Amino acid sequence: MDPFLSLLHSFSSRLSDSELSSLKFLCRATIGKRKLESVQSGGDLFSILLEQQLIASDKVAFLERLLESIKREDLVSQLKQFVEEGEVSAPDDQPDMHEKGLQKAAIEVICENVGRDWKMLMRKLGISEVKMDRIVAANPFNLHEQLFQSLREWQKWKGKDAKVTDLIKALRACNMNLVADRVEQKLLPLNAGTR
Template identity: 25%
Template sequence: MAADFEYKQMLLELDKSLKAEEFESLKFLCKDEVKKRERESVNRPTDLWEILETREKLGPNNLAFLKQIIKGSCNGRLDVLRVIENFERGIPLDSQRPVNSSSSVPTNHPYVQQPVFYNPVLKQYGQQPGMPTRDRPQVTSIIHSSAVNVDKYMKEINFLTKNLGREWRFFMRTLGVTDGDMMSVEQDHPRSLRDQIYQCLVLWISNNGGQFDRGRIVAALRDSAVERYDLAGRIQDCDI
């Protein structure tokens, strides 16, 4: 579990490290693995990592292709390649950061202590969503169907849970669910895609004032990054 978390953090670190022109070069180097139409919908490195994972070209123990394209797109930048190599050596990201250089670390970085906040929907205090597991309560320990009253939306939730495939992360991002929260849910439910989708939908409803906004769901399904018009039509027509 810890290794999987460090792997996800390593990919997020690469996302932040790559320049725009390097990212475009990176996508081009994936042309044999990712079709042109897919590449056009890829807007950030994390989108590309997910596609490569589905093609079995990327994983915690499968980093050869990633290092190859990083070398080919970053003009020999050792700092970017070192992120991958340090992961392979088992060196945590937080131990790579200078202790006295907090001013250079953004306040929303996952390793910076976040303030306690009050969630008016859950009616309780907690830490900022998206923090590492060691610093935050588990998502599943806070978010339950009863807490956000999702019973009346179970038909729609179950429909999406059963029918969303590998587009689910693009769909959740379009709704506004953060990568950090998706990572937390994946850690809590590493073996069940349906549980991951379900928990993210409950989290979104919670953050949306306890409401299932059908219009936003339909718009997200029709977004160019998702393009699940079949599901959008059925949700809109209540044909589920």
């Protein structure tokens, strides 16, 4: 079962009639009047939004704005938690346990040793400015957390293609050779155990 559809279903069952009519009103600009008249439940509305590709498991901004507009902060926080916990990525898109262990060790070293230049590293890894700005806004005075959350974002985005070798390449491309060396040193004993 799709976890995003389960989430939408739970939202639907928790909407009052007046909240549903508010949502329908807010969607008038994006959904035709005739279609809106057929909407009898939150599920109906969410189905139309899914069909029109206004929402998806990896595209929740529109839904978030709708829920904020009707003052359902409880549903907004549930939606944010869903996104943060990476429920959107399928289990077969995850790196294997060994690679996850290597990533965890590499991320620890990177967070301990990369300072103010962390954005340069994240750009090399392909993380967008918008995502970095969002992470900075969420953790305004915590450099360590900004870097950690950015690396988590990279892991989620890449899924099973997130490789420690890419982290090391990106570090070297940013002339952070000392950090790259420390990552490699930390991984030596972990890799030796698999041979």
